[in-house]
Amino acid sequence: MASSPQPQAPSPEIVFDTLQAYQRSVALRGAIDLDLFTAIAEGNHSLSAIAARIKASEKGTRVLCDYLTTIGFLVKKGAEYSLTPDSAAFLDRRSPAYLGSMANFLMDPRVAGMLENIADVIRHGGALPSEDGALARENPMWVEFARSMAPLMHMPAQSIARIFAGSKPIRVLDISAGHGLFGIAFAKQNPRALVTGLDWANVLEVAKENAAQAGVADRYSTIAGSAFEVDFGSGYDIILVPNFLHHFDAATNETLLRKVHAALAPGGFVVAPEFIPNEDRISPARDAMFSMQMLGTPAGDAYTYSELEKMFRNAGFTRSELRELAPLPQRLVVSYQ
Amino acid sequence: MASSPQPQAPSPEIVFDTLQAYQRSVALRGAIDLDLFTAIAEGNHSLSAIAARIKASEKGTRVLCDYLTTIGFLVKKGAEYSLTPDSAAFLDRRSPAYLGSMANFLMDPRVAGMLENIADVIRHGGALPSEDGALARENPMWVEFARSMAPLMHMPAQSIARIFAGSKPIRVLDISAGHGLFGIAFAKQNPRALVTGLDWANVLEVAKENAAQAGVADRYSTIAGSAFEVDFGSGYDIILVPNFLHHFDAATNETLLRKVHAALAPGGFVVAPEFIPNEDRISPARDAMFSMQMLGTPAGDAYTYSELEKMFRNAGFTRSELRELAPLPQRLVVSYQ
Numbered sequence: 001m002a003s004s005p006q007p008q009a010p011s012p013e014i015v016f017d018t019l020q021a022y023q024r025s026v027a028l029r030g031a032i033d034l035d036l037f038t039a040i041a042e043g044n045h046s047l048s049a050i051a052a053r054i055k056a057s058e059k060g061t062r063v064l065c066d067y068l069t070t071i072g073f074l075v076k077k078g079a080e081y082s083l084t085p086d087s088a089a090f091l092d093r094r095s096p097a098y099l100g101s102m103a104n105f106l107m108d109p110r111v112a113g114m115l116e117n118i119a120d121v122i123r124h125g126g127a128l129p130s131e132d133g134a135l136a137r138e139n140p141m142w143v144e145f146a147r148s149m150a151p152l153m154h155m156p157a158q159s160i161a162r163i164f165a166g167s168k169p170i171r172v173l174d175i176s177a178g179h180g181l182f183g184i185a186f187a188k189q190n191p192r193a194l195v196t197g198l199d200w201a202n203v204l205e206v207a208k209e210n211a212a213q214a215g216v217a218d219r220y221s222t223i224a225g226s227a228f229e230v231d232f233g234s235g236y237d238i239i240l241v242p243n244f245l246h247h248f249d250a251a252t253n254e255t256l257l258r259k260v261h262a263a264l265a266p267g268g269f270v271v272a273p274e275f276i277p278n279e280d281r282i283s284p285a286r287d288a289m290f291s292m293q294m295l296g297t298p299a300g301d302a303y304t305y306s307e308l309e310k311m312f313r314n315a316g317f318t319r320s321e322l323r324e325l326a327p328l329p330q331r332l333v334v335s336y337q
Numbered sequence: 338m339a340s341s342p343q344p345q346a347p348s349p350e351i352v353f354d355t356l357q358a359y360q361r362s363v364a365l366r367g368a369i370d371l372d373l374f375t376a377i378a379e380g381n382h383s384l385s386a387i388a389a390r391i392k393a394s395e396k397g398t399r400v401l402c403d404y405l406t407t408i409g410f411l412v413k414k415g416a417e418y419s420l421t422p423d424s425a426a427f428l429d430r431r432s433p434a435y436l437g438s439m440a441n442f443l444m445d446p447r448v449a450g451m452l453e454n455i456a457d458v459i460r461h462g463g464a465l466p467s468e469d470g471a472l473a474r475e476n477p478m479w480v481e482f483a484r485s486m487a488p489l490m491h492m493p494a495q496s497i498a499r500i501f502a503g504s505k506p507i508r509v510l511d512i513s514a515g516h517g518l519f520g521i522a523f524a525k526q527n528p529r530a531l532v533t534g535l536d537w538a539n540v541l542e543v544a545k546e547n548a549a550q551a552g553v554a555d556r557y558s559t560i561a562g563s564a565f566e567v568d569f570g571s572g573y574d575i576i577l578v579p580n581f582l583h584h585f586d587a588a589t590n591e592t593l594l595r596k597v598h599a600a601l602a603p604g605g606f607v608v609a610p611e612f613i614p615n616e617d618r619i620s621p622a623r624d625a626m627f628s629m630q631m632l633g634t635p636a637g638d639a640y641t642y643s644e645l646e647k648m649f650r651n652a653g654f655t656r657s658e659l660r661e662l663a664p665l666p667q668r669l670v671v672s673y674q
Contacts, residue, residue, distance in 0.1 A: 009664065010422045010425070010426035010427065010434075011423060011664070012426075012427050012434075012436050012666070013423075013623070014409060014410070014423050015423070015427050015428065015439065016439070016443075016489075016623065016666075017623070018361050018362060018408065018410075019366070019439060019440055019443040019444060020362065020443055020626070020630070021358040021359065021361040021362045022359035022361075022363070022444075022449060023452060023626070023629055023630065024355050024358040025358045025359040026359070026452045026455050027452075027455065027629055028352070028355045028356060029356070029455060030452075030455035030456050030458075030459050033456040034456050034459060034460070055460065056459050056460040056462075057459070057460060057461055057462030057463075058462070059462035059632075059638075060458060060459035060460060060461065060462040060463070060632060061459065062618075063459075063628045063629055063631075063632045063638075064459050064629075066614075066618045066619050066625055066628065067626055067628065069619045070619050070620075070625045071355065071626070073355075076617070076619055085347045086348060086349070086350075086351050088347070090347065090349050090352050097347075099352050102353070102356060103356055106353075106356040106357055107356060107359075112359060115360060115363045115364075118363050118364065118366060118367030119367050119370040119371050121367075121397060122367050122393050122394070122397035122400075123371070123392065123394060124394055124397065125393075125394030125395070125396035126396065152349065152353075277403075280413070281399075281403045282406045282407050282413055283407075286350070286353065286354070288403055288404070288407045289404055289407050291400045291403065291404065292364055292400055292401075292404045293360065294400075295396075295397060295400045295401075327346065327348070329353075
């Protein structure tokens with residue numbers, strides 16, 4: 001006769017595992033830096049072959065490969081390692097969807113360091129404003145962002161442009177353009193779109209490179225400076241505000257959005273790709289967890305849709321909607337003049 | 338008619354999540370430092386009550402609580418937070434099984450920093466020996482270890498003593514005693530056991546405190562110094578070598594074990610609690626993953642049982658066995674003179 005199942009005894013496993021979770025980031029960073037995944041994709045499967053290809057010790061290679069197998073990035077059969085489908089798609093440098101460069105930004109000491117004094121940050125409810133913080137003028141961290149995170153944004157940028165770019169002549173303003181990919185996708189999708197990217201001058205160099213590479217440089221202009229200070233011009237059909245609002249408090253965003261509202265042509269609208277947790281603030285996991293990253297800034301947050309909708313409404317927009325990009329990361333707020 | 342299921346498309350989720358996994362460590366560390374779990378266990382469930390109790394901003398508290406909910410340390414119902422069974426057992430400071438102090442060691446910059454230059458460490462197959470490394474004479478990092486990790490070791494120490502301490506007069510040597518709990522458990526279990534703890538002098542202060550607290554100070558003596566240099570004495574019935582062998586290469590361990598072998602009484606044996614991955618080196622996960630931590634030392638490793646068995650054999654031991662402590666962490670090598 002089967003006994004009824006015992007409730008599982010508490011286990012310290014999750015405490016131990018979470019306090020060492022930083023090692024997962026470090027190990028993946030090491031593998032990306034050494035181009036381990038490319039080495040395996042090229043056909044090196046034994047430790048000796050992989051170690052020779054990445055010019056590393058066999059012991060270090062063995063520890064790294066076993067660790068990456070344990071956390072789900074490799075498959076080990078006998079003494080041979082191979083890539084998982086995810087690793088093959090995103091971590092083989094020869095893959096068009098290669099995302100390894102993300103490590104440069106996500107683990108940049110300027111980004112990771114935001115949460116260094118975590119207890120103080122939680123006590124204060126954010127970081128103290130600083131001269132070299134994320135929002136400082138021409139902070140080179142955003143050049144790193146523009147170069148490192150572009151690969152992750154290609155697909156969302158294309159998806160958004162396919163939905164909104166249409167085929168009529170339009171003028172598009174891309175605020176906090178970064179790599180420029182969101183605006184550039186509009187120019188590629190619609191040959192009659194004129195796109196203006198706005199960001200710090202140093203960051204715009206990356207956007208201009210990307211526009212040239214996409215063959216749309218002749219329809220891509222720029223405005224250098226702070227979105228809170230520069231003149232936007234006016235008459236834009238679409239204004240993109242990608243991943244910008246999460247850096248500021250609601251009042252600051254409303255100030256910005258009033259300026260955005262005034263720069264729209266009649267019938268114009270805003271598209272804002274964002275990390276948008278559900279109203280419960282604990283799902284979807286990635287969007288919800290993004291609020292911790294933003295706690296490392298003076299006033300940033302991962303806003304729920306109802307919070308964002310209110311900011312747009314207070315800034316004069318008549319109607320907003322939330323759109324999914326699934327299975328792509330992030331969601332969109334679309335808000336109409 | 339249902340279509341056949343599509344193979345799941347590759348997702349960058351695991352890359353993104355792993356590169357940000359360090360935030361999980363940081364957030365849990367912050368919660369432990371602020372004693373958040375104790376505050377909730379005391380009956381504070383709303384954000385305002387929790388924030389008031391931990392003397393933190395409501396925004397920081399909200400972000401932290403939502404993040405901890407998302408990664409499995411809290412439960413959120415409506416706007417109220419409560420502990421999971423694991424958090425209640427191990428993270429409420431009033432719990433006898435409180436493990437929060439582990440954060441002090443596991444996230445100590447001297448420990449976490451071992452993997453800072455990860456690509457170099459992998460290339461080299463370990464850290465370059467350094468004057469202030471983990472193995473340096475009287476490194477205060479081991480005092481932190483002795484104080485912080487003791488709570489995790491109470492149960493394994495008691496389990497081991499119950500198996501091996503018996504009731505006859507015995508002499509026990511505890512090499513790299515640290516907190517001293519493994520040896521002290523023998524003294525508590527067997528009133529006729531005489532225990533000697535060996536470690537750096539600064540670390541032994543912690544072991545002596547613990548022996549006094551356990552009421553066995555009169556049967557607890559110490560030998561201060563390096564296990565490779567000091568005289569062990571002889572005639573020990575049991576020699577404990579807890580979590581020590583993983584710091585050194587096989588040849589160094591064999592040198593040590595020959596010295597251990599010579600210090601045993603006839604019929605004596607060694608008990609070595611260790612992280613011991615299976616021969617596949619990718620399971621159990623915690624033991625396998627421990628090799629990454631050890632890669633941050635000049636020559637350490639998480640050895641398989643067959644590797645450990647060979648070291649004992651080469652050092653003159655006649656027979657070894659692997660014993661499970663499940664459900665407790667770690668496994669034991671027992672090796673007979």
